[in-house]
Amino acid sequence: MYKILATSGNAKRAEFTTVHGTVQTPVFMNVGTVAAIKGAVATTDLQEIGTQIELSNTYHLHVRTGDKLIKELGGLHKFMNWDKPILTDSGGFQVFSLAGLRKIKEEGVTFQSHIDGHKIFMGPEESMQIQSNLGSTIAMAFDECAPAKADRNYVEKSVARTTRWLERCKKEMDRLNSLEDTVNPHQMLFGINQGAVYDDIRIEHAKRITEMDLDGYAVGGLAVGETHEEMYHVLDKVVPYLPKEKPTYLMGVGTPANILEAVDRGIDFFDCVYPSRNGRHGHVYTKFGKINLFNAKYEKDLAPIEEGCNCPACRNYSRAYIRHLLKAKEMLGMRLCVLHNLYFYNHLMTDIRGAIEAGNYKSFKDERLYLLKTYDKDKK
Amino acid sequence: MYKILATSGNAKRAEFTTVHGTVQTPVFMNVGTVAAIKGAVATTDLQEIGTQIELSNTYHLHVRTGDKLIKELGGLHKFMNWDKPILTDSGGFQVFSLAGLRKIKEEGVTFQSHIDGHKIFMGPEESMQIQSNLGSTIAMAFDECAPAKADRNYVEKSVARTTRWLERCKKEMDRLNSLEDTVNPHQMLFGINQGAVYDDIRIEHAKRITEMDLDGYAVGGLAVGETHEEMYHVLDKVVPYLPKEKPTYLMGVGTPANILEAVDRGIDFFDCVYPSRNGRHGHVYTKFGKINLFNAKYEKDLAPIEEGCNCPACRNYSRAYIRHLLKAKEMLGMRLCVLHNLYFYNHLMTDIRGAIEAGNYKSFKDERLYLLKTYDKDKK
Ligand SMILES: [Zn+2]
Numbered sequence A, B: 001m002y003k004i005l006a007t008s009g010n011a012k013r014a015e016f017t018t019v020h021g022t023v024q025t026p027v028f029m030n031v032g033t034v035a036a037i038k039g040a041v042a043t044t045d046l047q048e049i050g051t052q053i054e055l056s057n058t059y060h061l062h063v064r065t066g067d068k069l070i071k072e073l074g075g076l077h078k079f080m081n082w083d084k085p086i087l088t089d090s091g092g093f094q095v096f097s098l099a100g101l102r103k104i105k106e107e108g109v110t111f112q113s114h115i116d117g118h119k120i121f122m123g124p125e126e127s128m129q130i131q132s133n134l135g136s137t138i139a140m141a142f143d144e145c146a147p148a149k150a151d152r153n154y155v156e157k158s159v160a161r162t163t164r165w166l167e168r169c170k171k172e173m174d175r176l177n178s179l180e181d182t183v184n185p186h187q188m189l190f191g192i193n194q195g196a197v198y199d200d201i202r203i204e205h206a207k208r209i210t211e212m213d214l215d216g217y218a219v220g221g222l223a224v225g226e227t228h229e230e231m232y233h234v235l236d237k238v239v240p241y242l243p244k245e246k247p248t249y250l251m252g253v254g255t256p257a258n259i260l261e262a263v264d265r266g267i268d269f270f271d272c273v274y275p276s277r278n279g280r281h282g283h284v285y286t287k288f289g290k291i292n293l294f295n296a297k298y299e300k301d302l303a304p305i306e307e308g309c310n311c312p313a314c315r316n317y318s319r320a321y322i323r324h325l326l327k328a329k330e331m332l333g334m335r336l337c338v339l340h341n342l343y344f345y346n347h348l349m350t351d352i353r354g355a356i357e358a359g360n361y362k363s364f365k366d367e368r369l370y371l372l373k374t375y376d377k378d379k380k
């Protein structure tokens, strides 16, 4: 379960115990969309780069390969050879953003697969069944992530339905966890707060889902186009209404600066495709900001991506070599950049945990935010 | 230098000592075209899969990134972080097969870069200079690989020119190795036998280049479209005229069966893009033949690619998982297949060396050739 070890302001340093091991929070979950981290990174690499939790996508695994096959093969952990925690999203976000024509009803959503266009129905029960087949450590509730610009009336109705869906998710998970052939009978459920940019709707919803005593709570519907300030504002408003003694997860966020700010507002679970996506494009993170290895100035640079970094890329290869690989379109270039970026994010979280334990999170955050702007200032 | 440890029929088991360490032969060189093994395989992976020598391509490194830059950065070994032997080809094969419009003269060849079409001149001196800049352990002589269907008159003239080019290569390497700022002053030179399918031209050429007392000898111009039987015939004819007390290298070959047959004819160095190219397409090698992981029958197959294989793919992942990755177009699928295939080739060579030491190479070869046909027989 969840045990707070230290706090510093609103920042929480905790331990979250699951059937697949204990997670030290704040934590960054490494995104492996279809049961693999993009960039040729295997679960055997994750040990070396400090990964604590892997995150896989319910929608993607359902429409291709299939959760039933994965259950038959022993579940996602066995399939991808990973014995630590896995969080699966609900599929909702992809259904609302990626799938073709869709129709939302009280029961759920009918949509078309983005792969072959075939019709699929997914509601709270279906989402829970798929996640149960995958046997993830943590399942996410099936919700509607309303469009950022949706009007108040739409958002109110959507959030009310999301609450009713959450009740159905909880009930269905209880049923599934009690079945004899369940892959992970200890699967946990996180609820998701919605409400777009309407503070009062979000707060009411937070109160409502807190009453349901779930294993954790996520703030959803952010990082979908609003400004960073709007996102921080929502966190300032809503996190106080989520239970402090449970994990709080900010979905799909974000940059190192976003994470530093969100931890300061009480968030302790994160996930984002940035480190792997940016890595595949040669954009790599350092304490002093992000650099683009395609830049000609790295052509003869024998330094590692980041001085002092102990990742498999920096321990062995120079910026010049990785730049050469990227320019020659060698997959190895992408792999090395992704390994570095995930290591960077995972170790940023280690530093964050240390600062909370030391009780000086605010000054740590300010220093890191200042350093992160170094290269941007160079450009001016 | 080269020391024969055992023989079994014409098969040689030897040790070849270089400034970058000792190579146990027969050996399969792992192809890293542009200073990286295709399939996101790093030099840090090569240790684990039993690689003894890496092979890089002079032409590719010259037209992109550039040998001068690599020299400035300390040479190819430092650039790619690999301290064991590297063989570089001469660029000749790519000039004659890949480059655009080209003009062959006594001095060398003028051709267009396949990347941006710019005009480049390469002759024996230029090839040696590029390879000296790269600082490889073994440089290959600049030769013309005449078209498989060239007529006798053309081949005679081409081979005579290749011999004159070899003399120039040797002279230029001597000069380069004695320069003060040479990356590898101990660079070695292998000559290349040519002569298409004309036994007498090949034999005369073999005698001629043997007199030049080079560090090793390659048989070139094979695996370019002739049948396996024609290739074995050329080896039967020409290898006896190459010095037994020097390494013998069959360029660009080949399948496991080709290697088993060529070792039996006295060859001890091999290179081929098959294991990495096939791996990227989900075609993987086993003792019983090659299998295609895209095949539906592997959908639920929890066995490793090959039972008993100790490669990083087989130690950790199932055929079902790797098939899933390949179908989802995840780079990781390609990486795992390439790692397995290179491991397979490198360990086939280990077994070959063991059989020669045991003095029973013929029966070992017959058994392996028989086993390799197992899956083909299943298909009938
Ligand atoms: Zn690094």
Ligand SMILES: [Zn+2]
Pocket: B305, B306, B309, B310, B311, B312, B313, B314, B315, B340, B343
């Ligand atoms: Zn294997």
